[in-house]
Every structure is written in C-alpha cells, then in structure tokens.
Amino acid sequence: MLGNKKLKVAIIDLYNNEPNQGMRCIQDILNETDVKFQNVNVEYEIFETRYKAEIPDFDYDVFISSGGPGSPYDGEGTKWEADYFKLLDKIVAHNSNEGERKKHVIFICHSFQIMIRYFKLAEVIKRKSTSFGIMPINKTEDGMKDSVLRDLPEPFYGADFRDWQVVQPNRKVIEELGAKILCVEKERPHVPLERAIMALRVGDEIVGTQFHPEADPASMYYHFRQPERKEQIVSKHGEGKYFEMLKLLEDPNAIIKTHSVVLPSFLRDAIHSIYPEEKPISV
DSSP: OOOOEEEEEEEEEOSTTOOOSHHHHHHHHHHHHHHHSTTEEEEEEEEEHHHHOOOOOSOOSEEEEOOOSSOTTTTTTOHHHHHHHHHHHHHHHHHTSTTSOOOEEEEETHHHHHHHHHHTOSEEEEEEEEEEEEEEEEEOHHHHHOTTTTTSOSSEEEEEEEEEEEESOOHHHHHHHTEEEEEEEOOOTTOOSOOOEEEEEETTTEEEESSBTTOOHHHHHHHHTSHHHHHHHHHHHOHHHHHHHHHHTTOTTTHHHHHHHHHHHHHHHHHHHHOTTOOOOOO
C-alpha cells in the first residue's frame, strides 16, 4: 500500500517564457523520484517567477530554481527578484533554527549565478566567449565527498550553457557560511584565466550548480540540431569537437550519468532528511 507521506516541491521557473528543455527534464526527474520512493508522494508546482512574478509561498519542502536566459543582473530593481530574495531570506532564517523541518534548495545555472549574488560568495562576470556544449568538470576535494557528486567519475561531464561565470571566491564569506566549492571548470593550461566555480554548497540543504544537472540526451540533441548552435561550436572548437560532443550523449559515464546522479541525489537527501526511514526502491 502506498504511504501518505508527501514531498512538496516548488519549481521556480526563471526561463522568462523562453522555450527550453530544462523544465521538462526537471519534471521527468521528479516523476521518477515519485516512483522510486514507494511511500512518499512527490508533488510539484511550477511558478513562472521571471515572466509572471509568481513566487511560491513557504509551504514547500524543496525549491528547484531553474536556468534561464540573459544576465544574472537582469532582475535588479524588479519585484520578482525582490520577492525571490525575500523567500531566500525566509529559507535561510528557517534553516538556522535547530529542530525545524529543513527547506532544501537547488539552484541551476542562471539561478546559481543569482545565488552567488545573494550570498555574496564570489564575483559574477561576463565570459570572454559563450560556453556551450558538454564539458568536462573537475571535482574539488570537498566535491569528491559531497553526496550529490561523489558517485560521478573524475572528471565528470556537464551540459554547460552560459555567457557568465562565477570567479574570485570571497573566502571570508565562504568561511562565515561554511560553504564549500564542489567543482570547477576543466583545467586549460594554455589559457591564462581563472577557472570558474561550477558548483557550491551552503550547508546541508542548499546547493547550486553552474552546469545543468537535469540535462538528458534528448535535451542535448534538441540543442545540437539547431543550426546556429552547431555553427557556434564548430566555429569555436572545430567540427571534430562537435561530433565528439554527440558521441558523449551515448556514453553512459557522461551526460547520462550526471543526469541520473546529481538532482536525484539532491532529492534523495531531502527525502531522507524529512523521512529518515524511507529508502528508494531498486528499479
């Protein structure tokens, strides 16, 4: 018999009504999680935060804040960003109270950059050129042990779409918050630039990733079949790199692995925090 335990999830949509694959991928993973935890009903609701200024109330266990187009500074001075930050204020204050049922948050790509701005953890600046494709990412020592990354290979691969980057970590704030940098851009010996931060954790409940952990092969095929995207990759990296990325879509240790580990592990941790007795079934 199915149990009556619930995990209430708010998906904060920052795509600003732009067509995307990210929202479909997030919902797929939530539906899979609902099946894997036999006694926990995973319920979710979508809030179009940038497009309609919809903000979830505080009555959710998990908040998944999506990727999105444009600058992470686009929201400055808007009602939606002010309300978004007020929600984060409530979550941080709530989680600091001992004995409370914690709120869990994951920030993805565009949201990750906004998370960095909110906590003042580092600088968020424009890249010299757009990063687009499936990129190798290196775990830090903390990332090797972290529950959302430890089951990934080193390096692992992530879907990376961005014109902005997180650099120059503020060590004082990181220490004050007990934050941990989990992974960074691949090493580029011939490029004299700082390697950007690709994931970071603030406490047990809050994590952000610059890459798209929800991306699956179907979503990447959608992107790669766009003529302008192929031209962008070929002109920057060559045709060989384009076909190498296509091959990575079928590699079980590349994008498929990242999709199956990061967001599912975050949700598993959230469920275990609330319902310690619940374990996922094998499927």
